[in-house]
Amino acid sequence: MISEISTIRWSDGVVEILDQRLLPHRVKYLRLRTARQVAKAIRDMAIRGAPAIGVAAAMGIALTAYHSKAKTREKILEQLRRSCEVLGSSRPTAVNLFWALDRMMKTAESSESVEEMRSRLVEEALRIMREDIEANRKIGENGARLIEDGDRILTHCNAGALATAGYGTALGVIRAAHAQGKKVIVYACETRPKLQGARLTAWELLRDGIPVKLITDNMAAFLMQRGEVDKVIVGADRILAKTGHVINKIGTLCHAICAKHHGIPFLVAAPTSTIDFKSGLEDVVIEERDPREVLYIGGKRIAPEGVEAWNPAFDITPPELVTCIITERGVYRPEELKGLDSAALSGE
């Protein structure tokens, strides 16, 4: 079962990351010893998915603390701040990354000594990991209530165990419904350009014995038109509490518009660590990645030499297209998020 495969783990000063670029063909772990190596793994998408990136960033900070030879509190704080910068510049869109770095730095700053900082930062990273798995289980519980026996569910990208510390957000809801004995069928959109749906979601669901059928992204609307989709469930990389906008993998907006057009509920599953209580829409940076991700597939060029490509990694789904947001705390309409107590949520 998928639960035996970890996305990320801590092992005595080494962060082991399942290299998702090699899936579904190979299961291989990267062994990382520095924050810089973790940042590179995030940037190169060896690990991806907003919650998983948050956990990886926390572990990157823990690595810096664990291996630091600093003798003074000021010196180690300086090293940690540098690691934060490196990790913070790896990918700009998913908010969990900044949320985790922020939490790690607060832990560092509230520690009295170098020794205390080392042990508390490793503990905090492990806590963030455990909390993410717990949050996903609760998201699964909360979301499974919305799933009916026989539902045909369309999902995009991978919001599964591989996108988190374990269990998954959107796929967590599907896993929980399946565990309750509800017969569900999943339509996995392949998710160009990086094919996370074809490579990761199909792999996870096959391993768990949950029926899955692969489609190209552009088939989703036709499937909806034929009445073969009961619900759409996706994850999120950032949800704006102020406005209810959902930032998620490129292609999400398109599914949301087509779902609305056909009267199909559009559900977003994410932990509250994905909710951004500060930013407005104008503050969000949509990462644009190397155009070669579009021009090539699997190392093979598909387009003629000389053609340009555009490669935004995310898009923005406005709140009027979102039926509800399933979190570990409960299920909310997008406009309800601004009423949530962000301080209480972050445990402050």
Next chain:
Amino acid sequence: MISEISTIRWSDGVVEILDQRLLPHRVKYLRLRTARQVAKAIRDMAIRGAPAIGVAAAMGIALTAYHSKAKTREKILEQLRRSCEVLGSSRPTAVNLFWALDRMMKTAESSESVEEMRSRLVEEALRIMREDIEANRKIGENGARLIEDGDRILTHCNAGALATAGYGTALGVIRAAHAQGKKVIVYACETRPKLQGARLTAWELLRDGIPVKLITDNMAAFLMQRGEVDKVIVGADRILAKTGHVINKIGTLCHAICAKHHGIPFLVAAPTSTIDFKSGLEDVVIEERDPREVLYIGGKRIAPEGVEAWNPAFDITPPELVTCIITERGVYRPEELKGLDSAALSGE
């Protein structure tokens, strides 16, 4: 210039077809001598695009007549009918195929002798080819009036010279506008699973010096949301005169829904040979192709072993999403098609 490259040509009893499966990497012609070989080239998508398939089918019939050793009118008609069956079963959705076969058989049946049949069928196939190019030029003229200087135009699949006997339908409109000195930018959607947008549309437009940017299909909605698309223009494989539905490459529906959502005109360009005056929606067969086209890209498997895929080659865009249909006879709203005189259009 693209006009120097033929999609299909007749050369003394041989049909030469540009093998589009090898583009953009190689320009190579298949030399076909039988209707069966032409049917295989259509089925395997060495040649594709509704108007091009129509011309190829007509030439397939011409090949049978040209090489026939039949001595009697009845015998050659029997051979031609067999060729019609073989060609007619190559791909079920594009109506031009059946339209061309019908026209060729009427020519055959109205011929008095074997000799007359041979020469008239070759002539008729060449006439269908010439008429297609002329129709595309007129579609270009009619459509270019709707294009404004500076328009940013999104297109899907390839409705270009390669999809026709020459010049193209959707790309014909873009070519004509460009030739008039209007500065247009084309966003070409890559069009999974067969990547006609990345491989063919980008190639054609680059050769003609028309600015083109490649995107994955799932980026179109985000581009529209950002206000960067002024018009969508696509071709068609079959347009139902009775109801105004447009059947075109999978992914078209999705763009049409997203265009409507964002208030962007959605234009369809096609010759009247693509209009089906007889069928209702229930009569249309949507071809489902080999799932391996989704599971593999360029010979490389992308999805895990054991996962199933769905692979419809076309989808159906309802008339309420279509702004207008640009033909060689004029520009029509979908609901106006049923008022057209089909007999007059087919030259009867």
